[in-house]
Structure formats: C-alpha cells, structure tokens
Amino acid sequence: MSRKVSRRTFGKIAGAGALASTAPPALNSFVSSQDLRTPESIGTASRQFPKGFLWGTATASYQVEGAVKEDGRGPSIWDTFSHMPGKVVNNANGDVADDHYHRYKEDVQIMKSLDVRAYRFSVAWPRVFPQGDGAPNPKGLDFYKRLVDELLANNIQPFCTLYHWDLPQSLQDRVGGWESRDTSKAFADYAGFVAEHLSDRVKHFFTINEFGAFVELGYRTGIHAPGLRLPPGRFNQTRHHAVLGHGLAVQAIRAKAKPGTKVGLAENLNICVPVIETEPHIEAATRATRELNAQYMTVIQEGKYTDAYLAAAGANAPKFTPEDLKSISTPLDFAGINVYTPTYVRADNSPLGFTSVHHPHSFPHMASTWLFVGPEAIYWGPRHMARIWNVKEIYITENGCSSADIPGVDGTVDDTDRVMYLRNYLTQLQRATSEGVPVRGYFLWSLMDNFEWADGYTNRFGLHYVDYTTQKRTPKLSAAFYREVIARNTVT
Ligand code: GBH
Secondary structure, eight states: OOOOHHHHHHHHHHHHHHHHHSSOHHHHHOOSOOOOTTTGGGSSGGGBTTTOOOOEEEEOHHHHHHOOTTGGGOBBBHHHTTSSSSGGGOOSSSSSSTOHHHHHHHHHHHHHHHOOOOOEEEEOHHHHSSTTTSSOOOOOOOOOHHHHHHHHHOOEEEEEESSSOOHHHHHHHHOOOOSSHHHHHHHHHHHHHHHHHHHHTOOOEEEEEHHHHHHHIIIIIOOSTTTEEEHHHHHHHHHHHHHHHHHHHHHHHHHHSSSSSSEEEOOOOOEEEESSSHHHHHHHHHHHHHHIIIIIIIIIHHOOOHHHHHHHHGGSOOOOOOOHHHHHTOOSSOOOEOOOOEEEEEEEETTSSEEEOOTTTTTBSSTTHHHHHHTTTTHHHHHHHHHHHHHEEEEEEEEEOOOOOOOOOOSOOOHHHHHHHHHHHHHHHHHHHTTTOEEEEEEEEEOOOOOGGGGGSSOOOSSSEEETTEEEEOOOHHHHHHHHHHHHHOOO
C-alpha cells in the first residue's frame, strides 16, 4: 500500500479538491479556462458542430415499408429472393417489415420526437413502375407524395434515394437486371420521372445506394438478390452498368427536375485509414482510396477507370465507350458516404505503394460480425473525398450499428454499446468539421429496427426498438442520446 494510491484514498483526495476554493494546481496547469468540477465543463465549445449542421435519420423502402402487394406495386428481386428458402436468416422477408407504408405518420412523429431536421428514405422502383419500365403507377408515387408532405408539415427535409436495391423483378427476368445496359437506361427514365413529380417538394436526390454492396453481393457472392455468382468478365460489365445507370440518372434528373434540385449518390466508400497518422501512411491511404474504389467512386469522380484496375482485370475488363465515361462522371452537387468500418492501410514498397492490413481476430465488432468499430473511418472518409476529388458538399448518408437489443421488463432498451459507438464516431466526425472538411449533415442508420437483408430481423440497427408482433416502436437509450446531440449540436 505504500506507493500505490488506493481507490478510496484517491476518492478522498479528489473530494477534498472539489471542496477547495481553487482547483488543484495539477489540473490548473493543463486547463486554464475551465472549471472541471461543473457539468457545464463537459461537452464544451470545442466539440461543437458547425451552425446549421443537418441532423437526420435514414431508412430504405424494402427494409421498412411492407405492403408489398398494395396499390399496384410490382414484385422486386428482394421479394423473390427472400421467399427462396435458405437465403435469409429464419427465412424472413419484407412482406410486412415495419408496416411503414401504413404507419408513416407515426414514424414521422418519432422523427419529430428526436427533433431531426432531415430524413433519408428510398423510393421503391416497382411501386412507381411495376414492370421497371413502361406504364407508371400513379398510386405508387402517391405514397411518396403523402410521406413527403407529412415530413414537410413537420419541418423535416426529405432526402430521396432512388435505388436502394429493390429492382423490379420484371427487369431481372426480361433483360438480366444490371447485367444489361437496358436496366441502366430504365433506371434513368424512372429517376427522371420521380424527380419530375417530386422535385416541387424534394430538393435532394441520391441516385444509387451502395454500388459497393448491391453489385458485389448480388452478382458476385450471391448473398443478396438476385443471388448470382457471375464470372469476372460479366461481373465487371455489371459494375459498369451500375455506374452508367447512376450517370444517366443524374442527367435525367437534371433534365426533368425543377431548377435548384440537387443530385448526388450514397456510396459505401471503401474508406482507407492510415495505420498511423504520419505522412507516408496518409499518402498510402489516399492512393489506396482511389484504387480500392476504382469501379465506383473513382470512375464517377474522375471519368476514367484507374490503370491498375484495368490492367488487373485484363481480358475481363468492362467494355465501355468514351461517352459512357462522360455520362458516368456527370458532375454532382454533393456526395454522400455511408460509413461503417475502416480499411486500415500502410505504406510499403509495392508498385501501388500500399497494403491493406487485415483486422486481427481480436478486433472489436458490433452485433453484425462485419461491423468492426473504427471511428476514424468517419474522419478519413470525408477527408479523402474533399482532398482527392475536391468535393465541396458531403453528407454522411448512413452511420450506425447493430446491437443485441433486448428490452428490459419495463420495455426499455439500454443500448449502451450503440451509444458508445455513436459517441466515438461523432467525435471523429466533429474532428473533421472542425478542420474545415465540408460535411453538411449526418443521417443515422436507422430510425428504427428493420429488415436487415440477408440477416433478416436478427440484427437491429434502430434508435427505436420495433416489436414485430405488435409493430410498437420504443425509443432506446441511443434515441435519448441522439436527441441531446441534436439539441446541443455537439458530441454529448
Ligand atoms: C448498409 O450497408 C445498407 O445501405 C443498409 O441498407 C443496411 O441496412 C445497413 O448498411 C446496415 O447493414 O454478409 O459478411 O458479406 C452496409 C454495407 C455491405 C454491410 C455488405 C454488410 C455484408 C457483409 N454492407 N455487408 S457479409
């Protein structure tokens, strides 16, 4: 006991300090202007977000809406896929999901209770064009008009995603989905049509959500709809058609929407984080970000595929024309990135000058095993976007996590791990904005628990717990946390 200070002794010393009229000298020498004994000293001005920072939440059509056969909606590839035995955990599907199609007014009220100022939702393409192309279905579009009106009446800005993976089944059947340029063109026509009819009330559109997920999982590994495992040549061509669809959609939206409408995308950028923040590793992470996003964000921003990607693909490289590249790289008004996990990168002497470092077995992750906790990703993601491609307006279009949420006897969910996750990511996001990285807003994934694709209903990402038998929504501890963040515009 001689040299170590026991906890109890330390408590006494600290208590004595708190009672004294001046702070202990040791603290004074580090902190000049703050009294650490007051609650006000926690969450100081240095943790503030810029004035007018837009706080929001996000969802996607198939994950929340349900009502899959209502008002003329056609089937999507996710209806088909989720009804195939063994594709989704517990053979779950989105037939009902959160029943948001009928409960959207209640859901706008739970947004209101968080005091979010923005909501990112997606339009189900097969509600608007049940066959993907051809005759539109006005009743399908009407749902989104009602939703948007409800949002605006509650002072919440609508941000509309046009493709969050629910491709009309008819396009898959008739032309092979994104394997065909016909789908790229049909997507542009649909996007233009929606923008024409919603841009009187929606000012921000995202074309496509996460090329890096739906193309890879749907057409290469087969874990997502349509469940294909294409050989490399056909697969690279599919990637190309997806970015082409994005570019053509940007042009169609510009042609049809009201002046002042802004258009961007929401990509799960492969975010390269330097293993140590020293110049060589930072430069390596910057090079890596271009190369590891070559098929999607890089070609969209630069109008060409990187030499390294084309060389590595060889005979399997996508076939394209110069006009394709021009369409793909049509300038955007803003970029959205979905931020979950980091890819750690270090500098080396290889031809490309970097290596990505695997997560060791002990690396912490959330309830979803892929969701490694790397808060620095939300600092480096926007920083790379601004530095590499000079993007002037950035949104975090998704960030959040799954947690093993189990309600207590009184129904509350104390998701302290989600609060920990969010606090750490927001701290890094604030670091970015404080350095002048132009991040304008943040959409937390998700407003409420929902259909988590191949994981069914097992992994919950919501700020609100959803009881799927009663459809009751209950705010979790993280909802109270997020409300405070918004109210104070600071990391709390
Ligand atoms: C986003 O994807 C989606 O946009 C959203 O719809 C989703 O609900 C949310 O995040 C949470 O997952 O099965 O091991 O191959 C995030 C990026 C990419 C993460 C694919 C899961 C599959 C891992 N996703 N990944 S694995």
